[in-house]
Amino acid sequence: MKVGLGxxxxxxxxxxxxxxxxxxxxxxxRSLRDMMSGTSCTGxxxxxxxxxxxxxxxxDAPSNTYDYPSRWKQEAYDALEKLHxxxxxxxxxxxxxxxxxxxxxxxxxxxVPYHRDMVAGFTGCFHGKTYLTGLLTDNVESDLTTILRYGxxxxxxxxxxxxxxxxxxxxxNGVGLASPLFFERLVQxxxxxxxxxxxxxxxxxxxxxxxxxxxxxxxxxxxxxICLGKNYGQGVPVSIVGVHTRYADKVHTSLTSGFGxxxxxxxxxxxSLREITPNLDTIRKRGMELAIPFFxxxxxxxxxxxxxxxxxxxLELDTAESATWLAARLLEYGYIVGLVGKNIxxxxxxxxxxxxxxxxxxxxxDLLSKxxx
Numbered sequence: 001m002k003v004g005l006g007x008x009x010x011x012x013x014x015x016x017x018x019x020x021x022x023x024x025x026x027x028x029x030r031s032l033r034d035m036m037s038g039t040s041c042t043g044x045x046x047x048x049x050x051x052x053x054x055x056x057x058x059x060d061a062p063s064n065t066y067d068y069p070s071r072w073k074q075e076a077y078d079a080l081e082k083l084h085x086x087x088x089x090x091x092x093x094x095x096x097x098x099x100x101x102x103x104x105x106x107x108x109x110x111x112v113p114y115h116r117d118m119v120a121g122f123t124g125c126f127h128g129k130t131y132l133t134g135l136l137t138d139n140v141e142s143d144l145t146t147i148l149r150y151g152x153x154x155x156x157x158x159x160x161x162x163x164x165x166x167x168x169x170x171x172x173n174g175v176g177l178a179s180p181l182f183f184e185r186l187v188q189x190x191x192x193x194x195x196x197x198x199x200x201x202x203x204x205x206x207x208x209x210x211x212x213x214x215x216x217x218x219x220x221x222x223x224x225x226i227c228l229g230k231n232y233g234q235g236v237p238v239s240i241v242g243v244h245t246r247y248a249d250k251v252h253t254s255l256t257s258g259f260g261x262x263x264x265x266x267x268x269x270x271x272s273l274r275e276i277t278p279n280l281d282t283i284r285k286r287g288m289e290l291a292i293p294f295f296x297x298x299x300x301x302x303x304x305x306x307x308x309x310x311x312x313x314x315l316e317l318d319t320a321e322s323a324t325w326l327a328a329r330l331l332e333y334g335y336i337v338g339l340v341g342k343n344i345x346x347x348x349x350x351x352x353x354x355x356x357x358x359x360x361x362x363x364x365x366d367l368l369s370k371x372x373x
Contacts, residue, residue, distance in 0.1 A: 031334060032334050032335070032336055033334055033335050033336070033356065033360070034046065034336045034349075035335050035336060035337050035346050035347070035348050035360065036336055036337060036338045036345065036346065036347050037347045037348065037349050038235055039230075039338070039347075040171065040203055040207060040230050040231070040312075040347035041230045041231065041233065041234065041235050042231075042234050042235045042349070043206070043207055043231045043234075043276075043283075043311070043347070043349060043350045044231075044234055044272070044275060044276070044349070044350060044351070045349045045350075045351060046235075048234065050234055050271050050272060050274075050275050051234050051235060053271050054234065054236060054264070054267050054268045054271050054272075057267045057271070058263060058264045058267055061263035061264065061267065062263055063262070063263075063264075064258075064259065064262040064263075065261065065262060065263060066256070066258065066261070067091075067256035067257060067258075067260060067261045068261075070261070070263060070266070072263040072266035072267055072270075073091070073261050073263075073266045075266060075267075075270045076091070076265075076266035076267075076269040076270045077089055078270070079269060079270045079273040079274065079277070080228075080240065080242070080269065080273070082273070082277065083211050083273060083277050084211060084212075084226070084242055086222055086244055086245050087222075087226065087242035087243060087244055087245065088242065088243050088245060088248045089240055089241065089242050089243075090240070090241045090243075090255035090257070090260070091238070091239070091240055091257060091260035091261045091265060091266070091269075092239045092240070092241065092257045092260040093237050093238075093239060093257060093258075093259045093260050093265075094128070094237060094239055095127075095128055095202045095227070095229050095230075095239050096127070096128025096129060096130040096133045097130075097239060097257065097260075098202065098227045098228075098229065098239035098240060098241050099127045099128050099133050099165065099198070099200060099202075099227055100128075100130060100132060100133060101241050101255060102165070102198045102200075102225045102227050102241050103119055103132065103163060103165070103198065104253060105225060105241065105243060105251055105253065105255075106162065106163035106196040106198060106224070106225055107162060107163065108250060108251060108252065108253055109196060109224070109243070109247040109250040109251060110162045110163060110194070110195070110196050111250075112162045115159070115160060116159065116160055116161065116162040117143075117144070117160065117162065118144065118145065118146050118158070118160045118161045118162065119132070119136065119144060119145050119146075119161070119162070119163055119164075119165065120145070120146050120147070120148055120157065120158075120161045120163070120164040120165070120195075121136035121137075121139070121145060121146075121147055121148070121164075121165055121166075122147065122148050122149070122150040122165075122166055122167075123139050123147060123148070123149055123150045124139075124150050124170050124173045124176050125137070125150060125165070125166060125167045125170055125200070126167070126170070126171065126172035126173070126203075127165060127167075127200055132144060132145070136165065146158070146160075146161065148164075150166075150170070150176065150178055150182075151178035151179065151182050152182065153179065153181045153182050153185050154185075155182070155185050155186060155189055156189065157189045157190070157193045157195055159193070161193070161195055162195060162196065163195060163196040163197070163198055164186070164190060164195055164196075164197055164198065165197075165198040165200055166186065166197070166198070166199065166200065167200050167201075167203070167204060168183070168199065168201065168204050168208070168212070168213035168214040168216070168217065169204060169208075169213060169309045169312070171203040171204065171312055171345070171347075172203075172340055172345070173314075173340060173341070173343060174305075174307065174314030174315070174316050174340065174341075174343030174344070174345055175307040175308060175309055175312050175313060175314030175345070176307070176314070177307055177309065179217075180216075180217040180218070182217075183214060183217035183218050184217070184218055187218050187221055196224045196225060196247075197223045197224055197225070198223070198224070198225045198226075198227065199212060199214050199223035199225070199226045199227070200227045201213060201214070201226055201227060201228055202227050202228060202229035202230055202239060203229075203230055203312075204309070204310075204312070205226075205228050205231075205232075206230075206231040206232070206276050206280070206283070207230075207231055207283070207310050207311050207312060207347060208283075208284070208287075208309055208310035208311075208312070209280050209281070209283040209284025209285070209286075209287055209310040209311070210280065210284065210310070211280065212226065213309065213310070222244055223244070224243070224244050224246075224247055225241065225242065225243055225244070225247075226241070226242040227239065227240070227241055227242075228240040228241075228242065231272060231276065232268070232269050232272055232273065233265065233268040233269065233272060234268060234271075234272045235268075236264055236265055236268035237259075237265065238265050238268055238269055239260075240269070241255070279350075282350075283310065283311060283350055284310060286311060286350065287308065287309075287310040287311040287312075289354070290308075290311065290313070290348065290352070290354070290357050291308045291313070293357065293358055293361045294306060294308060294313050294315075294346075294357075294361060295308075296361065296365075297315060297361065297364060297365065297368075300364070300365055300368045300369070301368050301369060301371065302317050302318045302319075302322045302326075302368055302371060303315065303316070303317060303318075303368065304316045304317060304318055304342075311347065311348060311350060312345075312346070312347055313345070313346040313347075313348075314343055314344070314345055314346070315343065315344040315345075315346070315364075316342060316343050316344075317342050317343075317344070318342070319342055320341050320342045322342065322371065323339060323341065323342045323343060323344055324339060325371060326344060326364070326367060326368065326371075327339040327344060329367050330363065330364070330367070333363055335360060335363070
């Protein structure tokens with residue numbers, strides 16, 4: 001199998017998925033268990049009943065309608081407004097595209113004067129790999145970006161900043177967490193400095209067990225702009241920008257996207273939310289149940305930290321070498337996990353059996369006990 005640019009060695013070693021039902025993947029007759037749910041995109045499982053509904057309905061829809069109004073688009077908007085009633089939406093194809101659009105919207109609704117031209121991000125957050133989102137993700141200070149310390153409860157926003165983007169918890173870097181006090185401070189600073197807060201929930205909404213995970217820290221708070229995706233599409237490329245109704249009349253920039261509102265994506269949103277929206281409490285409770293055995297890994301050799309939020313789990317090891325070794329061994333035993341630096345990331349399917357999770361944890365314990373260097 002030929003791979004493109006930019007893949008790390010672990011990604012290259014993951015077998016090509018050629019068949020699968022729900023959480024099991026069949027690769028050349030071998031059963032694999034995807035503990036990352038397609039990089040957190042398919043929480044309902046590979047080849048789930050929802051995925052089948054999406055594809056079946058899409059067969060009777062046109063392949064693309066550009067960004068024109070359609071019954072499929074209206075259905076998607078209705079589903080989104082049911083979950084996020086005080087927002088208006090625009091649809092895009094990728095997370096980075098949504099974040100770039102959100103920044104553009106923030107600049108417009110903030111009515112930015114010439115001296116306010118900075119986008120602020122936070123250390124350790126992930127927002128994409130385009131030029132601007134890449135600067136934020138890589139924590140690069142530039143003429144466009146400034147980087148603040150994630151979790152800093154003494155945070156102050158400089159007068160040059162017109163928007164701040166943040167993840168309510170950091171998915172890519174092993175479920176990095178900040179305190180409620182940090183988010184309370186961030187909201188206060190944004191409101192007092194008239195800075196637009198962009199809440200990047202592409203990976204956290206739904207899988208966290210919350211419509212917006214930030215509301216666990218700041219209850220009832222509604223950010224000016226939200227970015228959504230991943231489990232809103234169950235494997236179909238979907239990303240969404242929501243602008244709060246208090247700002248919606250200030251948005252005049254074009255937000256059309258060549259593929260963002262195509263019927264397949266719209267059907268994916270409406271069918272995914274039809275399944276997930278009534279079950280957010282169940283996902284949240286399930287996340288807490290699975291966290292109990294997971295936190296037992298804290299006493300294992302080479303483990304320096306364990307973290308979770310909803311059905312996201314992060315296992316931090318002493319070195320990147322240890323994490324790479326563990327990911328490779330788990331793959332040999334049929335488990336696909338996420339690997340970034342010295343962190344193992346886990347985003348198991350929402351319906352994963354408790355016994356399967358327990359076996360997985362026991363396998364990690366066994367492997368770490370055998371790693372002697």
